[in-house]
Amino acid sequence: MTYKEIAKKYLETNGITIGDTIKVKKEDISYEGILLDRSEDSEDGYLVLKLDSGYNIGVAIENTEAELIEKGDKPKIGYEGGEIEKDPNKMDISIISTGGTVSSIIDYKTGAVHPAFTAEDLLRANPELLDYANYNVEALYNILSENMKPKYWVEAAESIADDISEGSDGIVIAHGTDTLHYTSAALSFMLETPVPIIITGAQRSSDRPSTDAHVNLIDSVIAAKSDLAEVSVCMHGSLDDNYTYLHKGTKVRKMHTSRRDTFRSINFEPIAKIENESIEINPHYNYTKRNEKELKVNTAIEEKVGFIKSFPGISEEFIEYHIDKGYKGLVIEGTGLGHVPDNLIKSLSRANDENIPVVMTSQCLYGRVNMNVYSTGREIIDAGVISGRDMTPETAYVKLSWVLGQSEDKKEVEKLMNTNIAGEFNEKSSIKYFLN
Template sequence: MVAQGDLVKVFYKEKIIEGLLMPEDNSEFTFLKMSSGYNIGLKTSSVKKIELLKKKFSLPKKNEIIVLKKDLPTISILHTGGTIASKVDYSTGAVIAKFSESDILKLFPEIELFANIKSHLVRNMQSEMIRFAHYNLLAKAVEKEIKAGAQGIILTHGTDTLHYTAAALSFALENINVPVILVGSQRSSDRGSTDAAVNLIAAMQFIVNSDFAGVAICMHENFNDENCLILPACKSRKMHTSRRDAFRPINTSPIARVNHEKKQIVFLSDYNKKVNYNGLKLSLKLFNDKLKIGLLKAHVNMFASEFLAYKDFDGLVIELLGIGHLPTMKVDEFTSENDKLLKAVRELVKNMPVVVAPQTIYGKIDMNVYSPGRQLIQSGLIGNYTDMTPETAFIKLAWLLSNHKKDVKELFSKNLRGEISDRSEKEGFLI
């Protein structure tokens, strides 16, 4: 009699396929995890026979350490949902977030080889639904696991706003002295093309075999499954809707490359080490979840009313054009509205911090190059000479208003968590 987690041989149509027998949530399909780390679904009606090859892994109960081994570190997996914890609803063809935290362990039983695993469900939701209150919830969950003895944290997360959460936790977890790695996937975990297994295993290996401390992201380096990149929390971005290597470092290099098959880690840039935080205590600096922060993209044919729509907000991020431009000058009979834009910006600045980020994503803001830009500086816009992504600027502004409201102007342009580059490097473009 075969059971979930057993190594089996499946006689399927005219083929013989070996793999780990996965949970059967849909009797129409039989799921196997292949040695490559991929999962495949076989139509049950075409399965002639299943033979047991080896009793391999005993599957854990919910919120239970799989195997307690004194010589292995303890890593906590905090589950929030997203594609990495999704499956295909075969009745509709849609991808739904359904797996609980125990399902994660059933899907990836090999991760118990690296560490003692604790798994907790924080939320099961798509990442686009996240609000500031969830960042506080996650920060408190991380703190709880660290106090309980976890030497590292893996946070499973949907990819759409993973870079927002990475930045938020980087700011909220002050003096974090363990690795906190956010992991997602672009393909649901029960699809043959899933990148979930490789990303999760690479993150696990990086935590166990490095001295890194802080928040980072672990995702595929390219199309194949050979390497994953460890990316800086505040200088990374999702740059493609569906590619498995969608997450890229912005204006910087990756922290490290992990080859999960060779169990090899190559550091590619400077990073925070655990030893740097000896004697420092983790402190939570949480978000005011009532804040209203706007994010406005500059474009042609703008109207002053677009800016004034944010007059009741607590702060605003403007994605400037090019090196730092807004259409604020009247140059002919068609551009009289541009004068009103500058007046609208000045009106906003009276009541809230208005900060800037480059719409180009890459490169540094320099509003001193042209006279219209100098007008923006004189009007009170904050963030000249910074190269934060718009998303990181959004998170940083919210965090500063939550914790250092009187010092926003000074601190926004100061590098606090590696979000601002000391200098521009050609290696940081289109990696």
């Protein structure tokens, strides 16, 4: 007998349905809460209650007494309501949803998280946002971030530009966390902006009691109202809900699979901290101020760029494959200071001869590429490989894709890769970034 069959028979006997407030007693322990539905593939024989604390617990049906406290409606997914009126005394902020956990819910058929909220649902799920601004809400996509593609970066940049042109005072983008830092880098290269563009996400979906979506969204709106007119990422700065950090769009990376403070500035410091509804911009950071620049959009991009991680025993076939398949550029995630095994040198030289730029980055993440130290590195330089300096591999990949959209000439590509366009690399390294 399945869970559904066991639960139905048990609950019908007690006149209980999903959504009712019930009290269950097991030996000397009792719990009171709202009875929730469960995923269809969940383990049989358990009831799930949402307690007043907001947390859910599971109670085995066997040897359990259940008492109906109050009838209730079965929880519905989604939100209803009329048009939200605008307050002329508040700033106008655009919320653009692309999907991801921040705009996701639990699918009770499978138990999986999937993107389901519309942008307006996202606003109604977090009604406190209405205290801070007026909103133009739009669901650009409804995808998980692993399904993000370079062409979506282009469409997102164009949508953002349209909103800014129509008078938006700031932009908040709800995005899945897994590839959020790719998108933040892409928007940093594609847009010069007179208003803040804030990208945020969540490690836990909006319908979970431990969600980080609520704090991240509110602090993103606070950042979008600020004078920091750049592309940045707003995410938890600790495991608690006490503050968030703003990270520069080209210097940020997801560093943990599940922690709420997963995003860290790499070879950089957070550019701002938001705490108690107040934003404190890093005094050492020379930032672009609101309306200091006019809106500029350049979304030309080359999608056929390869991304290769070096490893012990890697074959030159990895390089040769991308050359033979017509890739326009390659980013190598090398070891240490920017190394690959010497058996790849000949293939790297071939790429250079065929006008395919290759950019070297490091798997170490912190520190900078320096191919002048060891003999293999100097051979890599002689093969025409371009240094990625202290860019993260992901930012280097996005930048090369964008640069190849500007020019196919290898000398011009090398020049642009060595030009600091959106604060993607530092001229000098500092140990403080690693120690902090």
